[in-house]
Amino acid sequence: MNLETTPAATAAAIAEMLREGHFDEVETYFAPPLRAVVRADALRAAWTAETAKRGPVTGLGDPVAEPAAAGLVRVGVPVHCERGDLTVLMSVDEEGLLQGLQLTPPASAAWTPPPYADPATFTEHEVTLDAGSSTVTGTLTRPMGPGTRPGVVLLPGGGPFDRDETSGPNKPLKDLAWGLAHRGVAVLRFDKITHSRPETASARGFTMSDEYVPHATAAVRLLRQESTVDSGRVFVLGHSMGGKVAPRVALAEPAIAGLLILAGDTQPMHHAAIRVARHLMTAVPGLLGQDTVDLFTRQAANVDSPGLSPATPAADLPFGFSASYWLDQRGYDPVQAAAGLDKPMLILQGGRDYQVTVEDDLSRWRAGLADRPDVTIRVHADDDHLFFPGTGPSTPADYEEPAHVDPAVIDDIAEWLGRTG
Helix, strand or coil: CCCCCCHHHHHHHHHHHHHHCCCHHHHCEEEHHCCCCCCCHHHHHHHHHHHHHHEEEEEEEEECCCCCCCCCCEEEEEEEEEEEEEEEEEEEEECCCEEEEEEEEECCCCCCCCCCCCCCHHEEEEEEEECCCEEEEEEEEEECCCCCCEEEEEEEECCCCCCCCCCCCCCCHHHHHHHHCCCCCCCECCCCHHCCCCCHHHHCCHHHHHHHHHHHHHHHHHHHHCCCEEEEEEEEEECCHHHHHHHHHHHHHCCCCCCCEEECCCCCCHHHHHHHHHHHHHCCCCCCCHHHHHHHHHHHHHHHCCCCCCCCCCCHCCHHHCCCHHHHCCCCCHHHHHHHCCCCCEEECCCCCCCCHHHHHHHHHHHHHCCCCCEEEECCCCCCCCCCEECCCCCCCHHHHCCCCHHHHHHHHCCCCCCCC
């Protein structure tokens, strides 16, 4: 069932459904990938938690629409509450279905430059990365001053992220790019193909390699051609799934000088989904129900099944990804891939991270690379998954508050780059 109207009117109507508590009706407008990970009970819990913080809803503002990517329009609907506002941010496709839905701080809580980056010390310009069958756009951040310098290509985490890895009011990859450029490092970051063309995520045959490798290798080659970059010192820095796939990128592009892996997951993703769901049931009561854990458990069993084949329906698998995506994931061991590379590595982990953890993920990096003197591993005890410092247990609500990547992380990276290569 679709709303036969404009994306802005669709979003306004859905916001009204949320206000009236018609969460089951909202779910009928979810596109398959969104329906695979968010159900009505989780939406109800999230809405209840947000309005509990801000007070009863007093009204809805006018929707603000802007093109997001091919076939998508991003629409924000302000929600006015007694003690503060929030925004319902939706990505509406051509069929009137929701590819994404977030409850975010109001638009006024915009990203601001981190205190450790002076924009007067670097310039930025748009680039296009051509991978043959597809192109994406990105940003090259070039430090001012003479001489050549190291270069870093940034890879965001899993999901249809833009070049900044935008999460609510935060842009952790932009923090990294600006912080490193201020320290004399050239940085190239780019929109993922799943952001530019979201329909690719559910395409038959699409894999994690397709999601990252073609444009990441194109980015490395472009950066190596920059006159101000030392072509022998171009590195890849991956965050979360970007860190997981970084060894595969290095296998595809031998000219890469080394890898920086930030919160790179090593536990199979379909198993991690169950662990994270169970954690959130305890850490944020009411956010997820047992039915979500049960759903992930059934889907994970299908991934592990010897009967998994390209013909297995995506609806029976986690996150709405195709069977080809999961066959590729199942056959890839990032630690084993990294161990086979003759390249230096810096691996950083947040101690408060509940998505990629010291116990479940970093332990595998440590064990698999224990005999490598060219691998440096550090834990930033106070940081969460986005490397934002804080105290107490980390929850999804932390990502909604304006924050910046820990300056100690910028220091670690800049100092490691300075003595490597």
